Amino acid sequence: MKKILVIGGGAMGSAFTIPCLDNGNSVTITEPYSIRFIKNLSSKNKFHSALKINLPKKLKFRNFSSELLKEKFDLIVIALSLPGIDFIGKELMKCKIRSPILVLTKGLKYQKKAKKIFTISKKLNNDYKLKNISILKGPCLAKELVRKKQTSVIIANKNIKIAKAIGKLVSTRYYLIEYSKDVVGIEVCSAIKNIYSMIIGAGQSLNSSSNLFQKSVIEMRYLTKYFKGKEETTLGLAGVGDLYVSAAGGRNSKMGSYLGKGFTFKIAKKKFMPYETVEGEQLAREIAPFIFKKIDKKKIPLMINFLRAIINNKKLKIKV
Ligand SMILES: NC(=O)c1ccc[n+]([C@@H]2O[C@H](COP(=O)([O-])OP(=O)(O)OC[C@H]3O[C@@H](n4cnc5c(N)ncnc54)[C@H](O)[C@@H]3O)[C@@H](O)[C@H]2O)c1
Structure with missing residues (x-):
């Protein structure tokens, strides 16, 4: 024992x-x-x-x-x-x-x-x-x-x-x-999936969410490699495994669905989820200064649009 x-x-x-x-x-x-x-x-x-x-x-x-x-x-x-x-x-x-x-x-x-x-x-x-x-x-x-x-x-x-x-x-x-x-790869994947599950949640139909899911995996793979994790970790439990469960249900994708309907973060939080922690939003604020400055915006368009919407409290525009 x-x-x-x-x-x-x-x-x-x-x-x-x-x-x-x-x-x-x-x-x-x-x-x-x-x-x-x-x-x-x-x-x-x-x-x-x-x-x-x-x-x-x-x-x-x-x-x-x-x-x-x-x-x-x-x-x-x-x-x-x-x-x-x-x-x-x-x-x-x-x-x-x-x-x-x-x-x-x-x-x-x-x-x-x-x-x-x-x-x-x-x-x-x-x-x-x-x-x-x-x-x-x-x-x-x-x-x-x-x-x-x-x-x-x-x-x-x-x-x-x-x-x-x-x-x-x-x-x-x-x-x-x-x-x-692959400690780094697993920590990066398990963190950023909180943001990508919000993005997938913003899709207003299963078809559009599936498209966002696929594009999210590509961006997760890029970011994992950028931070010196192994690309294949993205396809493991901490990557697509965790992305699936978070996108299918949970607080991040629920908030994502309100953003997809056109609410700004602050209004959606106050109106629908006043007492719930949305980890994807917390992480977005934490990493935005670095992502905006250091990472090639063309490689991660979903992430960039999402961060802009959260940081500036603007409507989320999904570009795929
Ligand atoms: N590794 C896994 O398998 C796995 C699975 C689900 C969740 N998680 C992670 O576990 C963590 C906790 O998730 P949860 O669902 O238990 O959340 P929760 O909201 O139920 O609990 C949060 C915990 O953090 C503490 N806490 C919050 N703010 C704090 C602060 N400022 N100072 C000190 N303590 C503070 C709370 O008191 C509580 O103990 C999250 O990071 C979540 O992503 C991990």
Whole structure:
């Protein structure tokens, strides 16, 4: 039995504890930010308000603290959303964490000073001196995983032995794991699919969305290669795999459908999705300054149009 700490009691962090528990591990979850999730996880019946399910009694909840981080864990899992990455990087650096880290968060970070885009694992390593970082990405709806629906994801580490050791801890008959050494490619794909699923969602018929899907894959392949990932990663679970699930349903494509109907982002957000986080929009704001300056606009016309619409709060004009 290994000791696993999951940081982030949102939908994904909580769902991820299920295969970890089923694999016979001792699993602790902690929540540093959201009062709603703290209430859910510390309640007697552990009813999770986002997942609409009672989590298992054997899942341990602990308040977030430096003392907790300093305890010895065999694996620390980061399941916060992108805005929490700097916070947790600082906390883990302060506690001089040496345990292996597994990052579930999807996204990219723009480093203003260096004028560079960093993947999350690179950012945690560069800015917060964290070592031994693996990443887990792929098509996974937390609501399905928590109900043990078959799910396939991919763990990446340049040292494939470390990735496989983690896979052994977390895989079950319903949570299937693939492995890769292409950390950059997988992080880039799993982040930008949030933007492309909004673009596909903007198609106003299945025919037009299919066209946008195909063009999106071409752009994803270009961007993956640009950031020095492997082109073929685009065709894997973190690329087209995750793009499919995000485009078929989810908050990004839902927002995309309003943009496609002619609403500006701000109006659509206020009118239809006031309390929902739209990760594709957060990422668009993060990477737009870099994309506009550094990347050949002709290679990624869908992305460029989309970023202009979000940043300038203008109507989205799809050009294919
Ligand atoms: N790897 C995978 O298989 C997979 C699958 C689905 C989602 N995800 C990713 O997991 C992450 C979390 O998704 P979710 O569905 O659980 O979202 P959620 O909204 O349910 O939970 C978000 C979590 O981040 C925390 N958080 C938000 N803002 C924060 C801040 N400023 N500082 C500190 N913590 C903050 C919240 O408290 C909560 O714990 C996202 O990046 C998502 O893309 C990964």
